[in-house]
Amino acid sequence: xxxxxxxxxxxxxxxxxxxxxxxxxxxxxxxxxxxxxxxxxxxxxxxxxxxxxxxxxxxxxxxxxxxxxxxxxxxxxxxxxxxxxxxxxxxxxxxxxxxxxxxxxxxxxxxxxxxxxxxxxxxxxxxxxxxxxxxxxxxxxxxxxxxxxxxxxxxxxxxxxxxxxxxxxxxxxxxxxxxxxxxxxxxxxxxxxxxxxxxxxxxxxxxxxxxxxxxxxxxxxxxxxxxxxxxxxxxxxxxxxxxxxxxxxxxxxxxxxxxxxxxxxxxxxxxxxxxxxxxxxxxxxxxxxxxxxxxxxxxxxxxxxxxxxxxxxxxxxxxxxxxxxxxxxxxxxxxxxxxxxxxxxxxxxxxxxxxxxxxxxxxxxxxxxxxxxxxxxxxxxxxxxxxxxxxxxxxxxxxxxxxxxxxxxxxxxxxxxxxxxxxxxxxxxxxxxxxxxxxxxxxxxxxxxxxxxxxxxxxxxxxxxxxxxxxxxxxxxxxxxxxxxxxxxxxxxxxxxxxxxxxxxxxxxxxxxxxxxxxxxxxxxxxxxxxxxxxxxxxxxxxxxxxxxxxxxxxxxxxxxxxxxxxxxxxxxxxxxxxxxxxxxxxxxxxxxxxxxxxxxxxxxxxxxxxxxxxxxxxxxxx
Numbered sequence: 001x002x003x004x005x006x007x008x009x010x011x012x013x014x015x016x017x018x019x020x021x022x023x024x025x026x027x028x029x030x031x032x033x034x035x036x037x038x039x040x041x042x043x044x045x046x047x048x049x050x051x052x053x054x055x056x057x058x059x060x061x062x063x064x065x066x067x068x069x070x071x072x073x074x075x076x077x078x079x080x081x082x083x084x085x086x087x088x089x090x091x092x093x094x095x096x097x098x099x100x101x102x103x104x105x106x107x108x109x110x111x112x113x114x115x116x117x118x119x120x121x122x123x124x125x126x127x128x129x130x131x132x133x134x135x136x137x138x139x140x141x142x143x144x145x146x147x148x149x150x151x152x153x154x155x156x157x158x159x160x161x162x163x164x165x166x167x168x169x170x171x172x173x174x175x176x177x178x179x180x181x182x183x184x185x186x187x188x189x190x191x192x193x194x195x196x197x198x199x200x201x202x203x204x205x206x207x208x209x210x211x212x213x214x215x216x217x218x219x220x221x222x223x224x225x226x227x228x229x230x231x232x233x234x235x236x237x238x239x240x241x242x243x244x245x246x247x248x249x250x251x252x253x254x255x256x257x258x259x260x261x262x263x264x265x266x267x268x269x270x271x272x273x274x275x276x277x278x279x280x281x282x283x284x285x286x287x288x289x290x291x292x293x294x295x296x297x298x299x300x301x302x303x304x305x306x307x308x309x310x311x312x313x314x315x316x317x318x319x320x321x322x323x324x325x326x327x328x329x330x331x332x333x334x335x336x337x338x339x340x341x342x343x344x345x346x347x348x349x350x351x352x353x354x355x356x357x358x359x360x361x362x363x364x365x366x367x368x369x370x371x372x373x374x375x376x377x378x379x380x381x382x383x384x385x386x387x388x389x390x391x392x393x394x395x396x397x398x399x400x401x402x403x404x405x406x407x408x409x410x411x412x413x414x415x416x417x418x419x420x421x422x423x424x425x426x427x428x429x430x431x432x433x434x435x436x437x438x439x440x441x442x443x444x445x446x447x448x449x450x451x452x453x454x455x456x457x458x459x460x461x462x463x464x465x466x467x468x469x470x471x472x473x474x475x476x477x478x479x480x481x482x483x484x485x486x487x488x489x490x491x492x493x494x495x496x497x498x499x500x501x502x503x504x505x506x507x508x509x510x511x512x513x514x515x516x517x518x519x520x521x522x523x524x525x526x527x528x529x530x531x532x533x534x535x536x537x538x539x540x541x542x543x544x545x546x547x548x549x550x551x552x553x554x555x556x557x558x559x560x561x562x563x564x565x566x567x568x569x570x571x572x573x574x575x576x577x578x579x580x581x582x583x584x585x586x587x588x589x590x591x592x593x594x595x596x597x598x599x600x601x602x603x604x605x606x607x608x609x610x611x612x613x614x615x616x617x618x619x620x621x622x623x
Contacts, residue, residue, distance in 0.1 A: 001165065069091045072091065163202060167195055193300050356460060367382060376559070383554055401438055402424045427601070430447060454584060475581050494538050498561040519585050536569070
């Protein structure tokens with residue numbers, strides 16, 4: 001399709017309409033000739049045009065690279081491990097939250113020896129951009145320039161292809177405001193507005209990594225921002241000024257780059273006229289076209305009666321900035337030297353003020369480490385949250401209510417084939433207690449200690465609003481005998497609790513299917529009589545460990561649920577590791593339904609005078 005549309009675009013130019021009666025005939029004549037050209041080119045290869053289109057579900061599956069998941073399994077059956085590994089890797093790049101595929105890839109590395117994983121759907125301009133930034137971070141400026149220039153060339157080529165591919169059939173089912181209109185110009189306008197909206201969105205499409213929803217903020221301008229500084233570092237001040245002026249097309253009020261441009265002009269004075277250095281033509285052309293598209297869309301929205309809101313495609317203050325967005329060498333520059341504009345940008349403000357160090361509420365709870373001591377943000381480690389006797393009682397009730405695969409759609413080994421996973425919810429425990437299948441006192445204990453943990457987390461992090469339960473789960477991981485030799489996997493792979501961790505991009509995408517409403521997490525451990533199973537925090541690369549915690553009875557680790565706290569669990573190689581896992585939200589819309597039902601059960605039990613547990617949730621020794 002792309003080849004045919006390119007060819008016909010070159011062979012049949014659209015003719016401008018002339019004045020007077022019949023003046024539109026040259027234009028429509030060229031439209032008809034181009035349509036005929038496309039049909040003659042496409043039909044021999046693609047067959048006759050069809051009204052049938054792939055369903056939205058099918059298109060979504062291909063966007064998420066679902067076919068590669070099936071390909072991986074098929075290649076395994078054929079014992080083609082290298083092809084299976086590449087298919088798994090290709091799927092994983094668009095689905096970094098898929099833990100089973102992540103484990104499969106680790107297994108391939110073990111069984112197939114050295115495997116060079118290939119992303120079969122990689123966007124080359126995106127790969128070149130990432131490579132350029134990596135070289136910049138290492139102060140390898142000439143290599144950074146090579147990759148970033150290649151990325152720009154690829155970007156503009158992909159932009160042209162994206163524009164051409166938008167000239168597809170009209171889709172009524174995706175545009176509910178459309179109705180068939182007999183009028184020539186209304187019908188043309190309806191179809192053209194879909195094409196124009198698609199073309200206008202190519203900027204977002206080219207800045208979005210495969211399988212993701214959200215684009216990299218300020219993607220195209222950042223190419224010029226990195227380049228202006230890189231060219232300065234290699235002594236090419238003309239190119240540095242050219243790239244600085246290109247960046248300023250998108251952000252004319254950026255003070256840092258304005259200063260840089262002035263600095264480069266000063267370096268060039270005496271050797272040439274700096275005014276002869278102009279922004280790059282392709283950047284000017286794209287921006288001019290983009291502004292015209294935006295104007296036409298807004299005019300059409302007003303005239304045709306539908307809603308259109310222009311997104312901020314060049315947003316400089318995106319919510320996903322991290323140290324990899326800002327080259328590491330900037331801070332060492334002299335005050336009178338140039339800067340990369342993003343180096344001065346503040347980190348995005350969180351939706352709440354981050355605090356810690358509030359009271360622990362219970363005199364027996366022991367503070368161990370804070371965020372700084374755990375090398376991170378919004379982290380705390382506590383001991384003695386529950387007693388040895390309560391740990392033993394919880395363990396006894398766990399053995400009576402836990403179900404293999406609970407919480408993971410019955411998958412008994414959801415994270416690793418080398419361990420068995422079992423779990424149970426608070427409501428299930430209370431139900432079993434009410435029915436007499438486990439001691440009611442023990443079931444009530446599970447409810448009470450989870451409430452105690454919630455109150456401690458809410459107080460320690462000094463939250464100004466109520467912290468609600470999002471999910472409560474009593475979980476045990478048991479090492480499977482005969483499967484522990486030469487293990488190189490994790491009991492629970494590195495992840496974040498409210499976003500999709502993407503180690504390759506050093507990003508954490510806060511979008512579905514992640515539980516984006518989760519705000520805080522906590523793990524309350526019940527035992528230590530097992531081997532392995534350490535809880536670990538890592539950097540965004542999912543490799544560099546920043547803190548490691550050995551579980552024991554009464555120990556609790558709590559932390560904010562976002563990309564600032566990637567974490568996982570090392571392999572449990574012997575015995576059984578049990579804990580109460582808790583996730584919390586500040587949004588009452590996402591309160592745990594089973595918790596609300598459990599609250600009702602507790603209220604009913606209290607009315608029947610069946611007695612609370614020995615540990616009150618309003619302890620007398622509260623500080």
